[in-house]
Amino acid sequence: AAGAGAPAPAADDSDVYTDSDFDLPSYPSSRRGSGDQSYLDGMNEQQRSAILAPLVPMKVLAGPGSGKTRVLVGRVTHLINELGVPPSHILCITFTNKAAKEMRERLQASVGRDNAAAITAGTFHSVASRMLRKHVHMLESYGRGNDFAIYDESDTRALLRKILVDQFNEDKKKVDPGQAKGRISAAKSAIDHCVGVSGTRMMQALIDLRPTLKHDPGVTKDFPRLYDEYEASLRSANAMDFDDLLSATVALLQTSGEARLYYQQRWRHILVDEFQDTSLSQYELIRTLALPQNKVFVVGDVDQAIYSWRGAEVSNIRTKFDGDFAGAETVMLNKNYRSTATIVKAAAAVIGVSTSRSALELDAVTPGGKDVAVVATECEVEEANYAAREAAKIARGGVPLKEIAVLYRTHSQSRPLEEAFIRAGVPHVVVGDTAFYTRKEIKDAVAYLRVLLNPRDIVSLQRIINTPPRKIGPGTMDKLQVWSEALPWVDGAPQPLGLALLQRSWAAPSDVLEDDAALPPAGDMGLGPAAHRAVSVFVHLMQNLVQMMEGSNPGELLDEVVRAVGFEAYVTEQENGDERWGFIKELVSIAKEPAPIMDVEGLEEFEYAGGRDNSKPGEGAKGLSAFLEGISLLMTAETRSEDESADAVRLMTMHASKGLEFDTVFITGCEDKLIPFKRDEGTGKPEDEEVRLFYVGLTRAKRKLFLCRAAKRQRFGKTHFPDPSPFLDVIRDALVGGGSARKSDAGAWAGAETGNLGEGAAQRLASHLAATGVRAGTGNTFGRGGRG
Incomplete structure (x- = not known):
């Protein structure tokens, strides 16, 4: 099914970027025709044919144990050493964080640390996320800022649970958002992008994918409204789910000529591993980026396509690649060394x-x-x-x-x-x-940081406002939500609760205590005195942490969050408390490390663009954004614990x-x-x-x-x-x-x-x-x- 965007046109050659436009550090010059072909040592004839293939669209069908990673690294080495391709013009895409790490390590050994650092190498989601951090503002209709949050599976389920209870009157004790999440994800996988696409259109995409659902009233009657409510809630929270990272990037490239031209000329050579596992949006992302040079090199195996249940389209490697890329050639690797x-x-x-x-x-x-x-x-x-x-x-x-x-x-x-x-x-x-990053105590601590960076993140706010328990229960949360929605709207929508609590300037009443924040009177907020006091103490805590954020790195900030919130006493009182506290200390240790937790090689120029941070690299909103993005990208299905x-x-x-x-x-x-x-x-x-x-x-x-x-x-x-x-x-x-x-x-x-x-x-x-x-x-x- 076609998405909302039209096929991307080719780049306009009259408006060409030069390397200086990408603000890249200088790297060693490529050694064109160096004569050093040691990277071909030990390669069989099939592998050599793939590595030395001409610069045309190439499809490498690689059976299990046939040395496909070695071929990918050999191809990159050939591009740099023999053809003189600047390493900064190369994009390597893998499917898992582990594969991306292995690719970077092998590239360092083959082309040197500096050249490897200039190559953009990462997963689809990590590369797409960095692209959006730099250019999502060009996708004006999408309504996301560059400091958007990335919701993982548990976050999206929590959001859907709230929608199903609040908007569809489902029983709070019995509601299961799993089916709704699965159907929304399936619908998103069925089109190239879903930016600006209505719930009714998404319902049709879902039925086209799963025809038996056309007789299900839960789909035909409820799905359009559920989808629209879900998307509106994500937008209000300045958040994206994992499907959105790819979908929004495709929409960006299809609708913004400036962004499209930037990346097409930034990456002149594109290599993709496990191509049989690509979804419609992933395929469209690669197809659009490859234009107009079509210097794309994909590796995969039709016989190992096992992910249709999460949107993979085996037809991408079987037929579409040859149809969309004129002059495509195929090399087969069938020697099994395993x-x-x-x-x-x-x-x-x-x-x-x-x-x-x-x-x-x-x-x-x-x-x-x-x-x-x-x-x-x-x-x-x-x-x-x-x-x-x-x-x-x-x-x-x-x-x-x-x-x-x-x-x-x-x-x-x-x-x-x-x-x-x-x-x-x-x-x-x-x-x-x-997995480590999906443990409850870890997600609780991370949620505090997410609210500090993005107060619109309602899922994280709901997670922390009564964690540890501070007598702010569901009833109080419902009253706070009603209060914030009655305030003047922001950008045509109700004011997010987090913004109302943390970023409004309220006149301080005379009886505000030292640990309280200045909030409207309890009666104006619909709260009793005890609930008002509890909310005020929480907001005061968060406001102090916001002030500290500007001059602190993620480790220092998290250290203070853990201390101020009282995490040690909270987690050690639970079952396996010492182990849980050990996980918290490990998280603090990770946050203090100077290197990014989930680095994407070759994207050094992609900096936080939130517009409110003048701190040093690694500090303030910029440093916190990079840290949280790394954690979010590690919470994928591929993470092994x-x-x-x-x-x-x-x-x-x-x-x-x-x-x-x-x-x-x-x-x-x-x-x-x-x-x-x-x-x-x-x-x-x-x-x-x-x-x-x-x-x-x-x-x-x-x-x-x-x-x-x-x-x-x-x-x-x-x-x-x-x-x-x-x-x-x-x-x-x-x-x-x-x-x-x-x-x-x-x-x-x-x-x-x-x-x-x-x-x-x-x-x-x-x-x-x-x-x-x-x-x-x-x-x-x-x-x-x-x-x-």
């Missing part, structure tokens, strides 16, 4: 089931052996016990625990696995568990495993209705994406792969007796050569007895496993050519 030949053969058989797979055929460099084991157990508890015991055994054999991963399809499968690893005493971490240096087994979903690799991988729940996962017919879950997801899981393994399943499994309070995953048949046929796998041709039986199944369960298990030739309570190990 996995053994047996594992690659199993993965290739699975992806062959897909009806929309790419033409890429993986070719393993490492020979195979007894590398793939199918393990059948009685139930999910025994499956978990097996994984824990086998992981411990493998670790005793010399494999580091952090080189072992246990994957599953859904989060609900993690509980028995965690319990089994605890019982076995095997160190482990759950990837995707509560585990200590990457910890020697512990990783437990994670297959989605979370994307981009990682391990010596040994266990994939649990290899059963029908889990792998592949099947939902109600109305969801329209694409079967091909389930195939691709399992393919991703298989290709995480380097040396050993265990495919585990249970004869019975507890799900949602019921006992199920699932059939084996149909993928097990596919793998057996590929590795054994068809027919029932007999002991003589399937290799040695591996695995451990899992206990007495019981006669009924054993019979049921035997019938379920007959097709795979796997014996109850054992593992069946497939080797090269089907022999152990």
Whole structure:
């Protein structure tokens, strides 16, 4: 579906920026034709072809383990060293903070620290955010200032909860904003941008994406008003959600010729990793930036497209790129350096089931052996016990625990696995568990800073006004909201409560106490004396912190917030209080670090443009804005909470495993209705994406792969007796050569007895496993050519 903006026109060559217009520091001159091609050492012919390709739109289809990051770094090095491209003209986009960090480190090693610093390298969201900090004022109809707040998932849910209760009269105790948030995000992903788009138009975009919703009155009747209320609330709070960062940037480039020309000439060469995961707005952002030079280099794999549920459009890499970029060329990287030949053969058989797979055929460099084991157990508890015991055994054999991963399809499968690893005493971490920056005490402390910087941020204000408890309950908040809305409007809208409390000059009554702020009389605000006193003390506290902000860096300011608010006493009285207080102290330590928490290389000239800060770099509103932006961008879905240096087994979903690799991988729940996962017919879950997801899981393994399943499994309070995953048949046929796998041709039986199944369960298990030739309570190990 088309968005509100028209396709971006090409830049006007008569109005050309020069490097001096970008206010960039000076960097070493590029060494055009230096003759040093050491960056090509060890590259295979396919990789060299991609790196040395002509300056035309390039699409690199890179299979798992084919060295795509090395190719991206090699391409950048070639541009700088051989073609003389100034590093400041290069933009590198990745999908995760971890990938962006790895890219920067490799670029430093390849082109030197100074050249790497001049390259803009970051995630879609981080680069878009910095672009908006500099130019969002050019998007006048959007109504956001350069000091906008970035709302994460919990913030947007809190905002929607308030809207559903206040505007739709839903029960405060029962309201669940999750569905509303999901539908709004889906609608935003269905168009290139949503700036200025009405709720009615967004409803149609949602129905176009999910046709079954056209019969849902919650969509056809309520969604337009809900969407409009949500957008109005974001605007009032001077805030954006994560979808807005991309949407607003696309709108900026489509509607502002000045901003579009600035960035098109700022970045003459654009490189994008994981292109198969781009959404419509991300694709449009790249397409617009690439004009008119079209010097764009994208890397991806159709067979690893697993994020349609969050708006990714696999057609971007499959067909749209070739259609939109005339003269586009394609290079395929199919040499797999990660996995053994047996594992690659199993993965290739699975992806062959897909009806929309790419033409890429993986070719393993490492020979195979007894590398793939199918393990059948009685139930999910025994499956978990097996994984824990086998992981411990493998670790005793010399494999580091952090080189072992246990994957599953859904989060609900993690509980028995965690319990089994605890019982076995095997160190482990759950990837995707509560991340540092999403812990309650951390978000509470950060919310104070967000209100200091942006008093219009109603979600953060509601979070802190009674944290720690200061007798300002929901009833008082409702009365304050009514009072602020009755004040003279600002910019055609009710006055945000935070502005009314913190930025108005009220005549001080004669009885104001030392710790009070000057506010209107209690009766004028609709408050009783005790509530008025509590609000006054809170406002006085915040006003003092605002004064301190101007000359302080984020660490100094946060130190004072923690002291003045009394955070230590507050968090230490809670469950695990010492640990919570430790997290607060860690946050203060991070805030005191001189380097930005989430830096984007090559964007040094993108400074805070709030217009009210003359402090030194790193201090005042400018420093606080940079610090808060870094935290907000780290609160994405890609953030992993585990200590990457910890020697512990990783437990994670297959989605979370994307981009990682391990010596040994266990994939649990290899059963029908889990792998592949099947939902109600109305969801329209694409079967091909389930195939691709399992393919991703298989290709995480380097040396050993265990495919585990249970004869019975507890799900949602019921006992199920699932059939084996149909993928097990596919793998057996590929590795054994068809027919029932007999002991003589399937290799040695591996695995451990899992206990007495019981006669009924054993019979049921035997019938379920007959097709795979796997014996109850054992593992069946497939080797090269089907022999152990």
